[in-house]
Amino acid sequence: MSDLLNEKWPKVTVIIVNWNGERFLDRCLSALLAQTVAPHEIIVVDNASSDGSLDLVRRFPSVRLLAQDRNLGFARGNNLAIEEAAAESEWIALLNPDAFVEPRWLEALLSATRDYPAFEVFASKLVSAADPAVLDGAGDAYHVSGLVWRRGHGAPVASVSEQVREEFSPCAAAALYQRRILVEAGGFDEDYFCYLEDLDLGFRLRLAGYRCLYVSASVAHHVGSGTTSGQHSDFAVYHGHRNLVWTYVKNMPWLLFWAFLPLHLAMNLVTLTVFTWRGQGLTMLRAKRDALKGIPKMWWKRRSIQSSRIATVREIWRLMDKSIIPIRRINICDYRNKCRR
Known part of the structure; x- marks a missing residue:
């Protein structure tokens, strides 16, 4: 891609947070370097990988490597890269x-920023890397109970509309954000470490008056749980279900908070029961115990978030999912496969 052709597009920094993802990185980076619109820069934050990730990234001289001596987590890793990104990059x-992007992935996202200037956040279409005919996700849905899932996860791609549409939040496995609003929001909440940190950020951005658009032409093939110990690991269950409580406490506007608190408590009781039956009751108890211990700090954060809220309760309510929750969605780790342990 010539410099002349790239001049018509805003500058973008692409950030990848990695932990022991050597087996995926070559394909991931090669796909990024084959984009029809080249990113201004690519940053890989390596969270103290013990595999060959560092050597592999160094084979790509145009990729900027931020190697860490300890695991910062997905949230802090992204925040670090946002801070270090080139000053001229308008988008992150x-x-x-x-996640392996198709050649027009970035071009489709940047085209959407011009065609839909009322939006500041853009979600990609995620398809299964194992079977591209199966959808991995089309943006993130937030249920009034506080449960979260990827829209359309597991559905045939052909059954999902190709129209762009407003979505509650993007899945950060492949998403585009206006850099200015990330800085304004303070980035990801580092207390989360990983799991639901992108939904929490998306919720806070929405409360601040910013909007998310799902762009079906921007496609990434996603493995899911590719660099973790698995969808049902104690690590994933613990962080997912602890952070689920914190997200509700921090972000739900007062009217919705009190109206759906009984449903939120009931949902937590049901998930505790389900995971106890699966043999992970102690992990769930630890997650809920630590969620409760963290509520004073989250409540303090809530005061700042809600005092600066721009979006109306009606606007937030309009975009929340209000459907009856299927049992398959009780397991948060079935559809929140983005943790970088």
């Missing part, structure tokens, strides 16, 4: 190492 694209 987030990508998982186990």
Whole structure:
């Protein structure tokens, strides 16, 4: 891609937070370097990988490597890269190492920023890397109970509308954000470490008056749980269900908070029961215990978030999912596969 052709597009920094993702990184980075619109820069934050990730990234001289001596987590890793990104980059694209973008991925996102200037956040279409005919996600849905899932996860791609549409939040496995609003929001909440940190950020951005658009033409093939110990690991269950409580406490506007608190408590009781039956009751108890211990700090954060809220309760309510929750969605780790442990 010539410099002349790239001049018509705003500058984008693509950020990848990696932990032991060597087996995916070559394909991930090669796909990024084959884009019809080249990113201004690519940053890989390596969270103290013990595999060959560092050597692999160094084979790509145009990729900027931020190697860490300890695991910062997904939230802090992204925040660090946002701070370090080139000053001229107006946009930040987030990508998982186990997400392989199609050639027009970035061009489609940047085209959407021009065609839909009322939006500041853009979600990609995620398809299964194992079977591209199956949808991995089309933006993130937030249920009034506080449960979260990827829209359309597991559905045939052909059954999902190709129209762009407003979505509650993007999945950070492949998403584009206006850099200014990320800085304004303070980035990801580092207390989360990983899991639901992108939904929390998306919720806070929405409360601040910013909007998310799902762009079906921007496609990434996603493995899911590619660099973690698995969808049902104690690590994933713990962080997912602890952070689920914190997200509700911090972000739900007062009217919705009190109206759906009984449903939120009931949902937590049901998930505790389900995971106890699966043999992970102690993990869930620890997650809920630590969620409760963290509520004073989250409540303090809530005061700042809600005092600066721009979006109306009606606007937030309009975009929340209000459907009856299927049992398959009780397991948060079935559809929140983005943790970088």
